[in-house]
Amino acid sequence: MVGRYLGVLLLGLVIGLALGYALTGSQARSQDGCLYKPGKFAYPPEEGKEVVIVYGFDANYPPFTLMQPNGTPVGFDVDVMNLIARKYGWKIVYKPWDWSTIVTALENGDIDVIASGMTFNAPRSQKIWFSVPYYSYVHQLVVLREDGRSLDEILNSGEYVAVQIGSTADEWADRLLKAGYNFKKLGLDSYVAALQALLDGRASAFITDSAFLGPYLKRNPQVEAKVRVAGELGAPNVYAIATRPQDKWLRDRINEALEELMDSPVWNELLRKWGLD
């Protein structure tokens, strides 16, 4: 028995040491006089050297990022990243990533940018830095068309409200619950799954954002006929492209290209193409 406990203790120590080293290591990195150590893209690359950007995205967010049958991603954000890369002659490597760990992946260097309908907000800005915003949207509470109740009545019904786990809609549900509203949160792994829960009757409402809902309903008129927006929640939010804080050069180039793109007719074509106009 003693040996067994010693073994467990030893394993615990090894894992604890490894985690401790990882945590203290990352602290030490930020205590050498600079706020951040120079990153992979902090300064311009050497003359003639090819810039390869690893582009992280969650392919579960149409029309911003989704997968084609041939296995390559498409969407509004993919088009934007491709146009930015073309302007500077960068090579883009696409890397699909699960949304729940995508910020950590950026911090760790697994990916270099996130352009995947990522909301620019204060908690995220503490870890990752954003480009200029390029799209604004608002959160909406969606119900079945035959449900005539008001937004307040639904949020106090004690019934299920579906959200995508880890999304800003999920944050909204938590905020409403904290404010004393009486409903049950049904967390699912994508906006599509959450909307399906509403259509199936597993949830009475669905919190989403207009950036997903508008284009989705345009592409699926049969769904549009079944649902209605019961109300909007809070002020508009914006999407921006995320980079590591230290990658200033990369962020500056993205900002430059984004502003140029948004001032050109190509931007409206892109919005129209993906049903975001």
Added chain:
Amino acid sequence: MQWKLLDYIPFLINGVPWTLALVCFGLAMGFSIGLPLSVIDTFGSKRVARVIGAYVWFFRGTPLLVLLSLLYWGVLPSLGIKASPFLASVLALGLRSSAYQSQIFRSAFLSIESGQLLAARSIGMSDSQALINVLIPQALRIALPSWSNEYAVMLKDSSICFALGVMEILTRAKYVSTATGLALFPFLIAGILYLVLTQVGVGIAELVHRRFRIPGTVGVSNC
């Protein structure tokens, strides 16, 4: 742009090599660690057996997703190893499988009559010779049905590697579900692919078992 589910069938099927690679490497790693562990556990000193017991206890008791995250975000970076999501997934699957496989082989060793070791010694074999020539060949054959079960379990468990973006079957089904707006059918196709892979793998193991089984010894009583 709107694609139909049928357009995505090849995309889904392309997940099969990824899933099989995860399972094959995971099983191979589990075997390479699990078999020596089972030998030490069964025939080694009690003190070492307790340490192995703790290893088995840890890897059998930790959810795969926790193990995967622990390895990819914690242990490997702190050791200065920059592992790809695929490699981290194989490590997590392999380490966990090694704990299960060590117990599969241990039970196989225990099911071999102790007289066989004595008989091997009596004809002049050393313990290691007896182990390599007499016990392990039998244990592997006895363990095969349970080992094929480990394949079936790992096949389905490999789907958890979606968390690191490994493009295996279930990750792809999720993407297809989003792109087509269909919640059921992409997962149904993924389920069918898993069923077929399970059937094929278990079928192959069954064939191997039939070919190599030891007639009259497995499951025989002492009567």
